[in-house]
Amino acid sequence: MGAVATDPTAAAPELDERKAAVLLAVVRAYVRVGEPVGSRSVVDEAGLSVSSATVRNEMAALEEAGYISHPHTSAGRIPTDKGYRFFVDALRGQTSADPDVSAEQVALLDDLLAGATDLEDLLHKATTALSRLTRFAGLVAAPRLDRSRLKHIELVQLAPATILAVAIADTGRVTKRMVELAEPLAEVDVQRARHAINAAATGLRGHDAPDAISGLSAGAPSELTELIERVAEAVRSGVADPDTRSRGLFVGGTSALAAEGQFARLEQVKRVYETLEEQVVVLQVLQDALADADPGVRIGAELPLRELEACAIVASSYDAPSESAGQIGVLGPSRMDYRATLGAVRAVADTLERAIAGMTGTGPSRTADRLRATNLSAPDEQR
Template identity: 40%
Template sequence: MGLDDRKLAVLRAIVEDYVSTQEPVGSKALVERHQLGVSPATVRNDMAVLEEEGYIRQPHTSAGRVPTDRGYRLFVDRLSRVKPLSPAERRAIERFLVGAVDLDDVVHRTVRLLAQLTRQVAVVQYPSLARSSVRHLELVPISTTRLMLVMIADTGRVEQRLVELPGPVPADDVTDLRRLINEKLANARLSETPPLVQALVEEAPTGLRPTMTTLATVLLETLVERHEERIALAGTANLTRGGLLDFQGSLRPILEALEEEVVLLKLIGETEPSTTRVLIGDENEFDNLRAASVVSTGYGPGTTIVGGLGVLGPTRMDYPGNIATVRAVARYVGELLAQN
């Protein structure tokens, strides 16, 4: 059965009050705090219907009601108006991120900022190499038989490899190799580089081919065969705010889940461009996170998504505020990456 506007208004009021007070909400309090325009008896009837439909429940012997996962889902989908950030919050985000000196600094500032603004656990995925492009490849001679290969991605990630050459290579040859490699690979997506690296070997002048073959092996390792993704985490202390009851009595399963990078990547690393994903309670596929909610989105320069970021906390969270903050921070990080 569909809920009419009045019952939806009652549900919205229950969610908002429960999030702000952490106390089960009674009909009397709803009538006093919200201009619902109906009597407490009508509100009680509406609450009975909401309970019957599974949107709210009565904890223990309390007279009040609290939202269920289903109630939060309806609130997020139909009722929550995303809170606009205040000018002060916007300035704070900009000031906090604008001083970053490199990619590591951007990620660590972002995760700390998210945790501070939302008072939840914040998770930021480093820009994924799989989604990056080559900005520049540098060859730095260490000796006549050793080179340092430096790959700089468009997301600011830097990868370095020491290359042992099959024999001494003159400085002029290093210059030629550098030019050939950059002509072929600059601006290519990392996922599309294997055939280009193969072509470098096939097209190399005869004199350079042995060195290029050695370089090609290291290039493939650097550009393609790097599957590990990195995650930054902040704000785990925020889990203890407001008591453990939010997490049905135990934080241990959630803390264990947060130690699994694979779990975190799955939670925040699979978000589509320009969408915000909200997973509530039982919607999480990981048993240990069934008492938590996750708000996440993708970030990157322009329309390119290179990683995910988000927050995790109790199902009793400020969804409109957290959605707005996660979106705004993602937008600023994307702008920063675009400027690099």
């Protein structure tokens, strides 16, 4: 996983070494105590060998430049979005930007994700892991199906003219579509079609598979033509269409956002909860956070939604088979420990990659095992 890509000196050339030290001290102290920070606290936090009066002058300059603000009820200062951004960017210049993740935490992560029964369960558990480590809402976007490869297509005859098409990607994701035929079809013909479809589409990327399946109909027996075309349509809508990824967003730990000290006002929490119900919107916000850097951070006004102006998102990508990638992240208040949160998100991303590799790559696919256990693959084995 890479580091945050923005250069703090390029973003804020007007800050000399002492102003930068004062600003970073304000951010650290405010994140820790949640109260406006005074000049004496800054002197102690930064270890500066200057007077409080000198620090007050520096804080006044930082306020004028928009890095900190001065709540009217207090003599102290709090960071603005611009101040948080400087802090996050400054992490890049540190030799150890990521906090250590203890062996105990790594073991807990491995144990939590190892208990998953399939990819969806794994991604749900990843949101729980993110929330437990950060006390924020965990967000996990599943790998895009259209970039993954088809591992198997199963056709289950539920009625003479009703077929359930089950497409299994090499990422472990499973999509299902009902296929209604105009005329009943014999079970043996369904299995003939399934065999031909798998021979043509297995191993293809999701966006290439529908055309390969549809191309079979030209040379297929007339009784199989309709089923083949309908399966091609089902794969196109369930796997090849990029918009289907909007249904692959998992959110967990939202109750943590209502904890005391997370947000200043109740209406802020309400707006965040309402936004989290909009999967497509949240998915886009998560992906946008990774547009410039991985891991990526978006703070307050950098987020595209006014409803999230009191929030920040820390996001990272994780690798899956077939060069497919998903995204994970946390949504919390802009007053968060960015250093610890970046470390936690990276740790979960790494653990998730290992778990997916064990489930779909280096180890046997648990999804395939379950399908075999329910005899969905029995016709193949009987040929």
